[in-house]
Amino acid sequence: MKKQDEFGRRRRQLMKDIGRDGIAILPAAPVRHRNGDVHYEYRQDSDFWYLTGFGEPEAVAVLIPHRPQGEYVLFCRERDPERERWDGSRAGTQGAVKRHGADDAFPIGDIDEILPGLLESRGRVFYTMGLHHEFDQRVIGWVNGLRAQAKHGLHTPQEFVALDHLLHDMRLYKSRPELDTMRRAAQIAVAAHRRAMRRARPGAFEYEVAAEIVHEFHRNRAGPSYQPIVGGGNNACVLHYVENSAELEDGDLLLIDAGCEYDYYASDITRTFPVNGRYTPAQRAVYEVVLEAQLAAIDRCRPGHHWNEPHDAAVKAVTHGLVHLGLLKGKVPKLVKEGAFRRFFMHKTGHWLGMDVHDVGDYKVGDEWRVLEPGMVLTVEPGIYVPKGTKGVPKEFQGIGIRIEDDVAVTRGEPDVLTGELEKHPDAIEAWMQAA
Numbered sequence: 001m002k003k004q005d006e007f008g009r010r011r012r013q014l015m016k017d018i019g020r021d022g023i024a025i026l027p028a029a030p031v032r033h034r035n036g037d038v039h040y041e042y043r044q045d046s047d048f049w050y051l052t053g054f055g056e057p058e059a060v061a062v063l064i065p066h067r068p069q070g071e072y073v074l075f076c077r078e079r080d081p082e083r084e085r086w087d088g089s090r091a092g093t094q095g096a097v098k099r100h101g102a103d104d105a106f107p108i109g110d111i112d113e114i115l116p117g118l119l120e121s122r123g124r125v126f127y128t129m130g131l132h133h134e135f136d137q138r139v140i141g142w143v144n145g146l147r148a149q150a151k152h153g154l155h156t157p158q159e160f161v162a163l164d165h166l167l168h169d170m171r172l173y174k175s176r177p178e179l180d181t182m183r184r185a186a187q188i189a190v191a192a193h194r195r196a197m198r199r200a201r202p203g204a205f206e207y208e209v210a211a212e213i214v215h216e217f218h219r220n221r222a223g224p225s226y227q228p229i230v231g232g233g234n235n236a237c238v239l240h241y242v243e244n245s246a247e248l249e250d251g252d253l254l255l256i257d258a259g260c261e262y263d264y265y266a267s268d269i270t271r272t273f274p275v276n277g278r279y280t281p282a283q284r285a286v287y288e289v290v291l292e293a294q295l296a297a298i299d300r301c302r303p304g305h306h307w308n309e310p311h312d313a314a315v316k317a318v319t320h321g322l323v324h325l326g327l328l329k330g331k332v333p334k335l336v337k338e339g340a341f342r343r344f345f346m347h348k349t350g351h352w353l354g355m356d357v358h359d360v361g362d363y364k365v366g367d368e369w370r371v372l373e374p375g376m377v378l379t380v381e382p383g384i385y386v387p388k389g390t391k392g393v394p395k396e397f398q399g400i401g402i403r404i405e406d407d408v409a410v411t412r413g414e415p416d417v418l419t420g421e422l423e424k425h426p427d428a429i430e431a432w433m434q435a436a
């Protein structure tokens, strides 16, 4: 399927939901200033990209179902040879129509004159409030301007409707082309983790290992989907450790949580392996508990199971394992009920994954957990963390932080582990590291 067809299909689906009386307005992501004349790397807003495939800033997409002169209007920057010499090429209004599927396109500078006319005959404005504050004010201004003229008999918008609610439900179900892209993002991250496993050794620094990962992303036309976490020894117990500055020590584990974004889709993988290539008995014992929990959770990623079932399975396995290791004392069902595991496993077992690493989509419908369906993609990432100095814990377990994370697509059949090629069993990891 051509990519343009996919964007068009999404616009048509959304317009069906919006109906004849509605209009949807989406701004492109703003350029974000870093310092001096420097900006952060530009990344299009995920919702905007999902519907348009248009990667430029200073653009606004408008969808107006059943408008005879065209349903998809794109406001964008005009061509400008002088500016393009500095900043690179632009599609311009002609390119927006010819190459990006817009029915009509206007210069972004003309939006104040044109947009009120598009709003005029519509009752409901579908818009995501609160995301782009400056743009919120402009949308309110256009609508209020029309309302002020309502006494002249104009039909004006009466209602704002949360666009993200509709759109995010669409984004939760990944199409075949989206799954193909996510599989590629997963493969690139698998290669990056393999490379990191072979680069790590006592005396190397966390940032050197991080550099290997990022190198592998970039050589595959991808970039980090979030700041990589490369935590040796006790640093692995800091859940969002991104400093990546310490020297790796013989006898420690290294936890790497790193994924890439490829063509707007994210992967998100964690592996934990021994810096010197061999797990100690204590490390291996904890690792096997996390692995068992992760496999049990993955097995729950099937249609008809609800969102929290993988987490429940992981919690049960982790609690059972912690009792077995002597880190918790008592009966498993009671400890689960009391939440005793939270001392060592304090996060949830996963999140939706897609264009955003923590992707959009509701986890509950009303008061009930969402039921998993084919096309949904989630991460499965239980962990056990025993920081140094944890009271009542034998020395050999202290300074161990282990998480194992894979990306799983729900299918009609078996869970499809997109990142499943990456070594995960301790023997396989040791073998991979030794073959270096």
Ligand code: GLY
Pocket: 226, 257, 258, 268, 351, 357, 381, 405
């Ligand atoms: N890397 C962020 C997460 O695992 O949720």
Ligand code: MN
Pocket: 268, 350, 351, 379, 381, 405
């Ligand atoms: Mn994750």
Ligand code: MN
Pocket: 257, 258, 268, 269, 270, 405
């Ligand atoms: Mn992660």
